[in-house]
Ligand SMILES: Nc1ncnc2c1ncn2[C@@H]1O[C@H](COP(=O)(O)OP(=O)(O)O)[C@@H](O)[C@H]1O
């Protein structure tokens with residue numbers, strides 16, 4: 001049972017003057033696939049390297065299989081690490097690259113052969129065993145790097161953006177291969193990525209990290225299954241980070257609220273109702289309404305009729321992206337933080353500078369307080 005437990009894990013690179021990681025508490029279950037996501041520089045690799053043993057833990061306790069491992073070497077922790085750069089030995093064949101760690105550990109030749117062959121079969125590398133890395137494609141090299149880790153039969157796999165160097169189609173394929181591999185091996189895995197699609201598709205649970213501000217007590221924003229994060233983001237950071245294009249936010253204040261519904265007046269005077277429990281807030285409190293591009297509906301038929309009303313706002317088209325299967329329309333609205341992005345299935349070009357009335361269904365809206373913390377959503381449909 002290789003569960004991994006982080007208790008109050010913190011990291012400073014400068015003897016405590018500044019902190020990169022602060023007070024991360026997290027329990028990862030045996031066999032679980034957990035993804036660490038967050039913007040570049042927020043400390044994902046630092047956290048992973050501390051789990052691996054490549055970086056000292058400044059404070060806090062790390063345990064694997066119930067044993068404190070803070071002071072153990074990577075080897076003694078029985079973890080297998082796969083990096084973005086494959087770091088293969090160029091002068092060794094695929095077979096030798098995969099066998100190298102076991103040779104160092106003085107494993108029996110027969111054990112080495114067996115494990116290398118098993119891993120090669122699993123990763124479809126059998127025909128490449130005699131080749132040197134330079135005669136392989138990027139995806140094949142990354143498979144060798146994964147194979148090198150698999151043969152060691154680690155208790156925990158640690159991946160640091162392993163697919164970032166691959167082109168898009170290969171990334172999709174490798175993503176599916178990694179998912180299949182995890183289904184078969186069921187090894188506890190921690191996977192760092194800035195690609196939320198990878199996290200959403202691979203992980204049982206996602207850990208959202210943010211860069212540590214001077215006043216923050218931790219980098220940990222939210223931990224939960226992918227759809228939980230999508231449907232019930234705990235705050236505006238997570239709401240903006242999970243989902244693509246990102247959630248739209250509108251500036252306003254609370255008019256009235258109960259346990260099921262809140263009425264918000266936007267900065268522009270528009271009224272928006274949101275299905276949520278904001279009874280803890282009071283009239284006049286500053287709030288933000290959030291709505292995803294895929295949940296806004298646009299009334300193209302009523303274009304330019306200057307219509308607005310409850311949960312309906314009048315915007316102006318400023319740009320569009322026609323992707324074939326769907327389009328993103330960028331609109332201006334005075335209450336919005338940035339452009340409002342709307343996802344539509346229509347593929348025809350829309351005239352710029354034209355008014356566009358859009359509606360924001362109360363059950364699809366999110367509500368956040370001034371600090372960005374979400375109010376609990378109410379009346380979510382079953383599918384949520
Ligand atoms: N060896 C180091 N010495 C000092 N600062 C470092 C070191 N490694 C990383 N950092 C800093 O720690 C922060 C987090 O880096 P990193 O963990 O690589 O982030 P991520 O993987 O999320 O992009 C960054 O500000 C980075 O500059």
Ligand SMILES: [Mg+2]
Nearest residue numbers: 044045046160
């Ligand atoms: Mg990194």
